[in-house]
Amino acid sequence: MTLVQDRGRYGFQQLGVSVGGAVDIDSLDLGNKLVDNEQSAAVLEIMLGGLEIEFARRTIFALTGADANATLDGVPLAVNISYVAHPKSHLVLGMVSGGLRAYLAIDGGVSTPEILGSRSTHIASKIGGVDGRPLAVDDVLNIGESSTSNASGLVLSGYEPESSQVDLQNLTVRVILGPQDDEFSKAGIEAFLNTTYTVTDQSNRQGLRLDGPEIESRSGRYDIVSDAVVNGSIQVPGDAKPIILLADRQTTGGYAKIATVATVDLPQLGQVSPGTNINFAAISVEESQRLLTDRRERFATAQIHKLVDPISLGIDGEHISVGVADNGEAKIADVEGETYPVSIDEYNHAE
Amino acid sequence: MAESVLSGDQTRTYPRLVPAGDSAILIELGSEIDPEINSQVFALADSLESAEIAAVVELIPTYRSLLVSYDPTISKYDEMRARLDSFVTELEVIVEAASEARLVELPVVYGGEDGPDLGSVAEHAGLSVQEVIGIHSGIDYRVYMIGFAPGFPYLGGLDQRIATPRLKTPRISVPAGSVGIAESQTGVYPNASPGGWQLIGRTASVLFDVTKSSPSLITPGSKVRFVPVQSHD
Numbered sequence: 012m013t014l015v016q017d018r019g020r021y022g023f024q025q026l027g028v029s030v031g032g033a034v035d036i037d038s039l040d041l042g043n044k045l046v047d048n049e050q051s052a053a054v055l056e057i058m059l060g061g062l063e064i065e066f067a068r069r070t071i072f073a074l075t076g077a078d079a080n081a082t083l084d085g086v087p088l089a090v091n092i093s094y095v096a097h098p099k100s101h102l103v104l105g106m107v108s109g110g111l112r113a114y115l116a117i118d119g120g121v122s123t124p125e126i127l128g129s130r131s132t133h134i135a136s137k138i139g140g141v142d143g144r145p146l147a148v149d150d151v152l153n154i155g156e157s158s159t160s161n162a163s164g165l166v167l168s169g170y171e172p173e174s175s176q177v178d179l180q181n182l183t184v185r186v187i188l189g190p191q192d193d194e195f196s197k198a199g200i201e202a203f204l205n206t207t208y209t210v211t212d213q214s215n216r217q218g219l220r221l222d223g224p225e226i227e228s229r230s231g232r233y234d235i236v237s238d239a240v241v242n243g244s245i246q247v248p249g250d251a252k253p254i255i256l257l258a259d260r261q262t263t264g265g266y267a268k269i270a271t272v273a274t275v276d277l278p279q280l281g282q283v284s285p286g287t288n289i290n291f292a293a294i295s296v297e298e299s300q301r302l303l304t305d306r307r308e309r310f311a312t313a314q315i316h317k318l319v320d321p322i323s324l325g326i327d328g329e330h331i332s333v334g335v336a337d338n339g340e341a342k343i344a345d346v347e348g349e350t351y352p353v354s355i356d357e358y359n360h361a362e
Numbered sequence: 363m364a365e366s367v368l369s370g371d372q373t374r375t376y377p378r379l380v381p382a383g384d385s386a387i388l389i390e391l392g393s394e395i396d397p398e399i400n401s402q403v404f405a406l407a408d409s410l411e412s413a414e415i416a417a418v419v420e421l422i423p424t425y426r427s428l429l430v431s432y433d434p435t436i437s438k439y440d441e442m443r444a445r446l447d448s449f450v451t452e453l454e455v456i457v458e459a460a461s462e463a464r465l466v467e468l469p470v471v472y473g474g475e476d477g478p479d480l481g482s483v484a485e486h487a488g489l490s491v492q493e494v495i496g497i498h499s500g501i502d503y504r505v506y507m508i509g510f511a512p513g514f515p516y517l518g519g520l521d522q523r524i525a526t527p528r529l530k531t532p533r534i535s536v537p538a539g540s541v542g543i544a545e546s547q548t549g550v551y552p553n554a555s556p557g558g559w560q561l562i563g564r565t566a567s568v569l570f571d572v573t574k575s576s577p578s579l580i581t582p583g584s585k586v587r588f589v590p591v592q593s594h595d
Contacts (some may be wrong), residue, residue, distance in 0.1 A: 190380040239422035239429035263509030271383030299384035
């Protein structure tokens with residue numbers, strides 16, 4: 012399933028409009044930075060993989076998030092680096108590994124209509140993206156005006172999205188207790204913090220439903236008078252098992268919320284599959300805000316630099332393959348001082 | 363104004379400010395559905411809105427609490443909490459100064475194709491169809507909050523005489539504008555959606571329009587009056 016997503020639709024939650032947006036926001040941000048987009052630009056979020064795109068014109072793009080074993084006209088591509096696609100070239104995403112969602116950022120951004128200030132697709136309310144639905148075969152997407160400084164072969168030094176740094180099978184998720192942790196008994200809080208929960212298959216962009224030990228409430232009741240929820244609210248309904256609310260959550264909920272996920276640990280939750288083990292660790296609000304400030308600073312100060320001149324390349328371990336060059340004649344790639352032979356046999360789309 | 367409520371074996375005092383993660387603070391003014399508390403929530407929301415605090419990203423007023431989401435890279439928790447506390451301290455003054463609720467009138471065709479369950483609601487209540495319409499359209503409903511779906515109002519004040527359980531089997535699609543009853547709640551579906559409410563009528567008013575800068579006809583804190591009409595013209 013492929014959805015148009017950006018950072019989300021803010022300002023209308025009091026009218027019942029869900030925020031939505033990319034669930035792995037770090038991968039969204041990285042992709043946009045690699046193709047020199049505004050942070051607010053829309054990208055494609057591809058769950059599980061399986062997408063083929065034909066580019067109509069010369070386009071700079073980057074893949075981030077889960078590695079979808081993508082190829083451009085047959086040449087394997089790496090994640091977290093910008094490439095150029097030439098007119099009529101085909102980008103094919105296979106099945107993802109090391110995560111659940113791949114992101115495709117395109118120079119200029121996906122320019123589906125802006126609805127209430129965002130292009131994010133919210134399927135439940137049929138808002139945003141392409142008619143509020145996932146992409147379908149033969150859809151044509153318009154791309155916004157490209158930036159002047161766009162280039163291929165760019166990487167962001169000294170910064171990796173958190174979701175690529177952690178063990179996605181056994182995740183520790185930092186939380187701030189509350190706002191309604193006092194609805195739960197001491198034993199309930201202990202179960203929540205000291206045992207392992209498993210992501211079930213009843214999980215989607217709205218939330219992750221977890222299985223594991225029951226979390227006891229003080230009164231035996233779990234419902235409260237409905238109030239607002241946030242990204243990462245952990246509510247405990249009547250079955251006493253936690254649900255972590257994510258991007259597509261409704262704006263309000265009627266269950267007590269035992270804790271809230273630290274913002275820095277949210278992107279990883281967009282990459283976990285059913286079966287993932289989750290342990291919760293409580294931290295203070297202050298600590299969580301420090302972590303977030305650090306993360307944002309690290310991202311803001313990380314330098315874009317050109318890894319290699321030629322246009323398309325895939326890196327897996329030692330193997331480096333290089334695709335189309337701007338003049339169609341490149342036979343040698345210079346990668347950090349080493350030269351590599353380049354096959355351009357399959358490439359005839361050069362400008 | 364502080365009110366104590368027993369929650370489990372613990373006593374809480376309202377109002378209270380609690381963190382909802384690292385980017386929001388929840389201001390709880392009570393734990394129950396109460397028109398007075400709800401009015402305080404909206405007065406507080408209006409007052410914070412007018413203050414245009416730089417770090418505040420969004421406000422979500424609900425039955426009995428106000429969620430304030432903020433950017434922690436602009437204001438840290440302690441600073442934000444102190445700022446909000448100063449508003450809560452002034453709550454009585456803020457409520458005094460609050461403007462009167464806006465009234466939204468919705469013309470409704472009751473019964474027939476527009477309200478296929480009107481007959482069964484009347485039967486359940488032991489009243490005539492006309493009596494049900496009279497009771498339902500006879501009062502103004504408070505919009506306690508909007509949630510569940512874009513523009514979906516949670517209305518309070520339904521006359522208990524016409525309270526009716528939900529349908530045993532929800533409809534796959536309920537037309538936009540349908541007016542329904544579920545237990546002691548009444549409401550109106552802004553968009554076509556699946557739904558289990560007993561449908562007693564329908565309004566042709568457009569409740570939610572994404573192309574407008576104020577997309578929702580019904581806003582939190584306003585009041586809704588259903589006005590019986592014979593046709594949608």
